[in-house]
Amino acid sequence: MTGNLGSRRDISRKDFLALGGVLAGASLLPGCSAFSMDPDTADRSRSGRKAGAAPAKGKEAPMLAARVKAGSLPPVDKRLPANPRVIQPLERAGVYGGTWRTVEASTDPSWLWMTVCHDHLISWDPTWSKIIPNVAESYEIRGDGREYVFKLRAGMKWSDGQLFTADDLLFWYEKIYLNKEITPVLPSTLQINGKPLVVEKQDDHTVTFRFPEPNAVFLQNLAIHGPPFRLLPRHYLEQFHKDSNPGLGDDWAQKFLEKIDELNNVDLPVITGWVPKNPHGDGDRQVWERNPYYFKVDPDGSQLPYIDKVVFTFFQEQGPLILQAANGDVDLYMRAEVTTPKNRPVLARGQKNGGYKLVKVKDPTHNTIGICLNLTHEDPDKRKMFQNKDFRIGLSHAINRPQIIDLVFLGQGVPWQTAPRPEVPFYKSDDMGKQYTEYDLGLARQHLEKAGYARTDARGRRLGADGRPIVISVLIQSRYPVMIDAMEFVKGTWAKVGVELRIDTASPELVGTRMDANKYDCTLDVGEIGYVDMLTDPRWLFATGGSSYAPLWSRWYEGGAPKEEPPEAMRRQAAIYRQKVVGTSDVDTQYAGIREIIEIARDEFWTMGISRPASSYAIVSDRIHNVPGDDKMWLAFKCPYPAVTNISQYYLEGE
Amino acid sequence: MLTFVLRRVLYMVPTVFLISVVTFAIISLPPGDYLTTLVAQMRAQGVQVDAGQLATLEQRYGLGQPLYVQYLKWISAIGLHLDFGQSFQYNRPVADLLAQRLPLTIVMALTTLVFTWVIAFPVGLYSAVRQYSLGDYLFTTIGFLGLAVPNFLIALVLMYLGYRFFGLSVGGLFSPTFADARWNLGKVVDLLGHLWVPVVVLGTAGTAGLIRILRNNLLDELRKPYVVAARARGIRERKIVVKYPLRIAMNPFVSTIGWILPLLVSGEVIVAQVLSLPTTGPLLLSALLSQDMYLAGSLILIVSVLTVIGTLLSDIALAWLDPRVRLGDR
Numbered sequence: 001m002t003g004n005l006g007s008r009r010d011i012s013r014k015d016f017l018a019l020g021g022v023l024a025g026a027s028l029l030p031g032c033s034a035f036s037m038d039p040d041t042a043d044r045s046r047s048g049r050k051a052g053a054a055p056a057k058g059k060e061a062p063m064l065a066a067r068v069k070a071g072s073l074p075p076v077d078k079r080l081p082a083n084p085r086v087i088q089p090l091e092r093a094g095v096y097g098g099t100w101r102t103v104e105a106s107t108d109p110s111w112l113w114m115t116v117c118h119d120h121l122i123s124w125d126p127t128w129s130k131i132i133p134n135v136a137e138s139y140e141i142r143g144d145g146r147e148y149v150f151k152l153r154a155g156m157k158w159s160d161g162q163l164f165t166a167d168d169l170l171f172w173y174e175k176i177y178l179n180k181e182i183t184p185v186l187p188s189t190l191q192i193n194g195k196p197l198v199v200e201k202q203d204d205h206t207v208t209f210r211f212p213e214p215n216a217v218f219l220q221n222l223a224i225h226g227p228p229f230r231l232l233p234r235h236y237l238e239q240f241h242k243d244s245n246p247g248l249g250d251d252w253a254q255k256f257l258e259k260i261d262e263l264n265n266v267d268l269p270v271i272t273g274w275v276p277k278n279p280h281g282d283g284d285r286q287v288w289e290r291n292p293y294y295f296k297v298d299p300d301g302s303q304l305p306y307i308d309k310v311v312f313t314f315f316q317e318q319g320p321l322i323l324q325a326a327n328g329d330v331d332l333y334m335r336a337e338v339t340t341p342k343n344r345p346v347l348a349r350g351q352k353n354g355g356y357k358l359v360k361v362k363d364p365t366h367n368t369i370g371i372c373l374n375l376t377h378e379d380p381d382k383r384k385m386f387q388n389k390d391f392r393i394g395l396s397h398a399i400n401r402p403q404i405i406d407l408v409f410l411g412q413g414v415p416w417q418t419a420p421r422p423e424v425p426f427y428k429s430d431d432m433g434k435q436y437t438e439y440d441l442g443l444a445r446q447h448l449e450k451a452g453y454a455r456t457d458a459r460g461r462r463l464g465a466d467g468r469p470i471v472i473s474v475l476i477q478s479r480y481p482v483m484i485d486a487m488e489f490v491k492g493t494w495a496k497v498g499v500e501l502r503i504d505t506a507s508p509e510l511v512g513t514r515m516d517a518n519k520y521d522c523t524l525d526v527g528e529i530g531y532v533d534m535l536t537d538p539r540w541l542f543a544t545g546g547s548s549y550a551p552l553w554s555r556w557y558e559g560g561a562p563k564e565e566p567p568e569a570m571r572r573q574a575a576i577y578r579q580k581v582v583g584t585s586d587v588d589t590q591y592a593g594i595r596e597i598i599e600i601a602r603d604e605f606w607t608m609g610i611s612r613p614a615s616s617y618a619i620v621s622d623r624i625h626n627v628p629g630d631d632k633m634w635l636a637f638k639c640p641y642p643a644v645t646n647i648s649q650y651y652l653e654g655e
Numbered sequence: 656m657l658t659f660v661l662r663r664v665l666y667m668v669p670t671v672f673l674i675s676v677v678t679f680a681i682i683s684l685p686p687g688d689y690l691t692t693l694v695a696q697m698r699a700q701g702v703q704v705d706a707g708q709l710a711t712l713e714q715r716y717g718l719g720q721p722l723y724v725q726y727l728k729w730i731s732a733i734g735l736h737l738d739f740g741q742s743f744q745y746n747r748p749v750a751d752l753l754a755q756r757l758p759l760t761i762v763m764a765l766t767t768l769v770f771t772w773v774i775a776f777p778v779g780l781y782s783a784v785r786q787y788s789l790g791d792y793l794f795t796t797i798g799f800l801g802l803a804v805p806n807f808l809i810a811l812v813l814m815y816l817g818y819r820f821f822g823l824s825v826g827g828l829f830s831p832t833f834a835d836a837r838w839n840l841g842k843v844v845d846l847l848g849h850l851w852v853p854v855v856v857l858g859t860a861g862t863a864g865l866i867r868i869l870r871n872n873l874l875d876e877l878r879k880p881y882v883v884a885a886r887a888r889g890i891r892e893r894k895i896v897v898k899y900p901l902r903i904a905m906n907p908f909v910s911t912i913g914w915i916l917p918l919l920v921s922g923e924v925i926v927a928q929v930l931s932l933p934t935t936g937p938l939l940l941s942a943l944l945s946q947d948m949y950l951a952g953s954l955i956l957i958v959s960v961l962t963v964i965g966t967l968l969s970d971i972a973l974a975w976l977d978p979r980v981r982l983g984d985r
Contacts, residue, residue: 106941185710254741261746281745282755284827284933285834313827313834316928316937319811323818509691509946 060303061096064292073292074161076303081156083137084297087646090626093298094306094651100624101331103321104312109263109280110637111335113225116288116310117262118643119272120231121150124223126645128532128634129425131219135164135231135271135295137205145216145585148209149202157293158233158269166201171234173199175241176260181253187228188545188558189221216585220536225637232260233269271295273305273648286312296648305648322346325619328354331652332627332642334361334618336635341410347619356621360630361641362423363616366433366530367609368409369483370418370540371490372549373472373522375606376564381465382521385453387567389605394447396436396608398497399490403439405611408486412614418540418607420598421530426591432602433612444497462498473502475523477511483524486610518551518562527609533638535581535594541601542566542573549607569604573597618642623654660971667963674959679726682943682951688718689743692945729949733956740949744942749953752938759828760934762846763853764918770858771865772908778862779869783904784896786874798866801859810856810929817852827931853930857923868907876900902976909972916965917958 058065060076067073104111123134133139136150156164176182177190177199186196195212202208211218221228238244240259242252262268263280273296274288288310296304315321322343324330327350333339339347344358351357373392377383385391401415419432448454453462453470461469472494476483484505491501506514514520525548529537539547543554543566553566557574565571580593616635620627626649633641690713718725732738739749778798782791801809827834833845876882877900885895927936935954942951 258741258746264746279747281742281747281752283745283752283938284931315931316941317931319929320814320931323814327818512691512694 057093057095057300057302059301061290061306061308063097063308064290064303067292079157079161079293080297080303081153081295083153084295084303085134085137085153087296087298087304087649089298089649090628090645092626093300093302094626094649095653096302096306096651097308098623098652099309099311100307100650100652101311101313101329102333103324103330104286104314105318105321105335105337106314106316110225111333112263112280112286112312114637114640114643115647116272116274116643118225118640120222120227122219122222124639124644126628126632128636128639128644131223139219141216141219141585143214144583145214145218146211148218150207150209152205152207153295154205156271156295158236158271159275159291159293160233160236160269161293162233162235162269164231164233164271165204166207167204168232168234169207170199170201171237172229172232175237175243176232177229179243179253181242182256189218189228214583214585216590217536217582220638223639224536225640230260230262231271236267236269274310284314286314288312294648296646298649306651318343325356326350326354328356328621330356330619331621331624332618332650334616334633334635334642336363336616339617339619339635341412341614344617354621355623356619358617359620359627359633361616361618362631362634363613364421364531364533364634364636364638365526365528365613366421366540367416367418367527367611368413368613369486369610370525370527370548371474371522371608371610372525372547373607374518374520375543375550376518376552377521378518385451385464385470386521388451390447390451391453392605392608393436394444394451394497395494395499396605397438397440397444397447398493398499399608399610400439400493401437401610404486404489407489408482409611409613413611416609416612417605418527418609419530419602420534421612424531424534426532426535426594427598432598435602436605436608439493441493441496448497448499456498460498461500469500470498471500471502472521473504475511475514475520476503476505477508477524478505479508480524480526487524515548515551523548529638530612531634531636533636535590536638538573538577538581538594538597540607541594541597542570542577542606569600570606573600623652624650625653626650656974659974660967663967663970667967670963671960674963675730675956676726678952678955678959679722679729679948682946682948682955683722683725689946689948690718693743725948729952733953739953742942742947742950744945744947744950749950752950753935753953753957756933756935756938759932760936763828763850763857763932763934764915766850767854767857767861768915768918770854771861774858775862775865775869779866780873780896780901782866783870783873783877786870795863795866795870798863800863802863804859806856806860806923807925807929809859810852810926813852813856814930828933853923853926853932856926856930865908869904872904872907873900876903906973906977909976910969913962913965913967913969916961916968 060068064073064076068075073079102111102115109117119135121134121136122131122139124130125132135152135156137153138151140149140151141147142149150169152164152166152169158164177186178196186194190197192211192213192215197212197215198208198210200208200210209218237256237259240248240252240256242248248255259265259268262270263276263286266276266279270291271294273291273294275291277287277289278285280286290305290308294304298304313324315324318338321338325333325338326347339361347358373386375383375386377386396417405411405413405415415437416433417435417437419430420427422428422430422433448462453464455463457463457469464470474487476487484503487501487503491503494501511523515523527540529539534541537546538544543550543557545554545558547554550566552562552564553570555561555563556565566574576593576596580596581590584590584593615631618627618633627642628645633645635641729740732740737750739753741747742749742752745752778794782788782794785791828846828849829842830845830849833842836842873896877896879900882895882900885899886892924936924940926932927934928940931937939951939954941947942954
């Protein structure tokens with residue numbers, strides 16, 4: 001090759017061939033990767049073990065051991081706290097390595113919160129029956145839930161190797177919770193009647209949370225999906241806070257909030273088992289890699305997690321997501337939107353080829369459709385009608401539930417009112433769930449007549465107080481097509497007793513806006529929160545935040561305007577809730593209190609339901625192990641599964 | 656010509672301003688805002704939303720301010736610092752989101768364009784010159800099928816076939832192993848292996864349209880007296896067709912150049928959505944759905960500005976191609 005490479009015009013065929021040869025040769029040289037056909041991930045971690053390599057087990061993952069050897073990471077004994085949390089593997093001790101492949105529907109981060117993001121001071125145990133220490137080594141409840149003392153682990157570290165101490169919690173309290181620019185209004189779970197909580201540091205590893213009055217559901221509120229506060233690193237965040245860095249501009253608060261966004265700020269030190277390697281906002285994929293300073297070990301003293309990486313692939317549409325799962329490209333996934341009865345046939349068929357199975361997961365949802373008449377309707381006639389219990393009983397008897405279950409829910413489920421699920425430990429009877437569920441038009445007419453709506457017009461339409469036929473329009477969120485199908489059946493049977501139902505479909509935002517404005521007759525809601533989560537969120541038992549049947553009463557309880565005092569029965573429910581459920585940390589008293597509230601709700605019959613859903617399922621690949629089997633997990637937000645089953649002890653083997 | 660271009664550029668200023676106002680108004684028209692969407696979402700996830708949280712969020716996003724203040728804040732930041740604001744939904748600067756998705760969007764759009772032209776041009780030419788031949792019927796029938804079948808349906812079918820018979824990892828533009836790898840030959844090959852699906856899907860409809868347009872225009876021209884005269888003088892058939900009729904028949908190709916630029920950004924939203932492509936289309940859709948004001952506004956603004964610029968470019972090209980356009984300017 002002479003010097004004619006520089007001038008492009010007179011390159012000959014011979015030169016061209018020579019150049020091609022040189023380039024092809026270059027691509028074979030190690031270190032020159034531009035022409036390599038392999039994925040170039042040199043600066044990122046290897047995506048799991050090479051096939052055939054011996055399963056690794058030791059004190060730490062091989063990828064970290066290599067970094068210790070190279071001197072870029074302290075030895076594992078220096079990284080673990082003095083008293084690490086010991087996790088008992090579900091079936092057997094695992095091996096290190098591998099990539100947990102999972103998916104995410106669009107940009108909804110819930111699945112991240114329910115897996116890699118969930119590590120708080122305390123946690124639910126894997127059976128969702130009691131609160132256990134987690135980041136905190138131990139905790140103590142004093143004064144009926146007035147005071148909470150958390151003992152932190154000595155020597156525990158953030159993912160950047162800095163110590164995690166009481167000062168970090170104090171930083172959250174003083175600089176975030178009490179800062180009006182960052183927290184203009186205190187979260188309702190972290191205050192009592194507008195009075196803030198007090199956080200005090202006893203020593204480097206002991207912190208006290210003190211409420212002005214008992215707040216016995218505080219720990220339950222910390223254990224949910226998206227807790228009211230997270231554990232944040234003082235040493236990193238101080239530089240972005242105005243108090244410690246006065247040079248910051250006026251919009252510092254906005255910048256600060258961006259800095260504590262752990263999904264997007266990959267520089268934010270965390271304490272969870274995996275740390276994000278790219279921002280969530282990238283929108284098509286997020287990779288999480290093991291945290292070398294994670295505070296948990298297995299009984300052999302091997303640092304957890306076993307799995308090196310967790311990769312979330314984002315899908316905007318369900319179709320490709322389900323195909324990917326059926327193809328066997330998903331190791332573990334369970335989200336209600338995807339794992340619905342509708343998708344079950346496709347996913348069940350792919351099991352053998354895809355190398356995965358469908359594991360039964362319990363559903364805490366007590367009702368497929370909760371029918372919420374607006375009990376605080378702005379029109380006095382309608383309000384009187386909806387508040388009449390006999391009117392509601394009449395409507396309930398005029399719903400053919402078995403027909404709806406067969407045709408809309410593919411035969412899955414049983415007729416049920418908006419009542420606690422039979423599994424709840426605090427209400428053993430099924431009388432609330434079963435009352436008024438039989439389809440009996442005669443009984444329905446009797447009740448409607450008893451309610452004072454006996455007159456009908458020539459066409460058999462029942463007349464209201466104003467002498468005009470009764471019309472109820474139901475506001476349905478367009479994202480629930482199944483509800484629209486079901487209401488078509490209800491429309492038919494209600495017409496038989498002379499009540500006209502109009503179906504009004506709108507976007508969720510519009511439904512929300514109209515509900516806030518108290519401008520609706522009736523709306524529908526999924527009856528989520530039907531298991532022990534009812535204790536912290538009793539929205540279906542009496543009107544509180546999130547309930548859909550009495551906006552004015554709900555605001556009376558929550559605060560806000562306009563509001564209205566609810567009837568005596570509901571005021572009694574609220575009082576019992578404050579005294580016996582929030583007001584004491586004794587579980588028996590709490591259960592007795594919630595049972596009383598349930599009994600009042602049963603007698604008052606505020607809302608009605610259609611059916612209790614059948615169990616859901618999770619997609620679990622054959623190569624992921626230590627995942628709980630059938631009916632061991634719940635599809636819950638108040639208790640984020642699978643995180644509470646200790647995902648750090650899951651491991652991959654047999655690819 | 657220069658005055659023509661100058662005047663067109665001047666027209667663009669008020670147009671773009673009006674577009675920005677209309678864009679912002681449209682995004683703010685539906686009831687509620689990002690917050691109501693967020694609350695609806697949170698409620699659906701079983702999260703209790705209390706009044707305090709709402710106030711905090713409202714303050715954080717500055718949604719309580721009057722619309723014109725929000726508009727001025729937005730447009731002045733763009734005008735002065737090219738700062739497109741913050742996306743609520745992604746909690747990241749809009750500019751970052753665009754920078755990340757634009758390159759692949761442009762690659763996809765350009766490939767589709769080349770695919771469309773490479774197919775449509777010869778086929779259109781052939782079916783005009785050989786009107787009613789077997790080939791004409793064959794090509795135009797295939798073209799019609801491509802036009803008639805909805806794009807998203809083709810996408811779904813291709814995806815299903817890929818899954819069922821080839822074990823292809825569906826969705827996206829890369830295999831999982833290459834998704835976070837740096838660029839190298841393997842990654843390019845991997846991209847090409849995935850890119851053909853959206854390109855074929857997006858290309859089919861466009862191809863059919865262009866074939867028809869080229870064929871009809873060319874047929875019109877071929878019957879004109881000057882062609883007959885040229886043929887009578889014994890000029891070679893190939894030269895007759897290419898020299899004038901084809902040039903005039905190309906008019907629709909050139910005048911649609913203006914639409915190509917916005918297509919580079921907005922892409923084919925539905926197809927990209929169905930195939931879960933990491934392009935700007937799905938970004939725009941989700942921004943509109945969740946009323947992520949700054950993101951949606953910026954995307955629509957960029958698309959609109961590109962349409963305006965593209966129209967200018969195609970006008971200039973038309974003026975060059977067809978002197979009659981220029982003459983109107985005198």
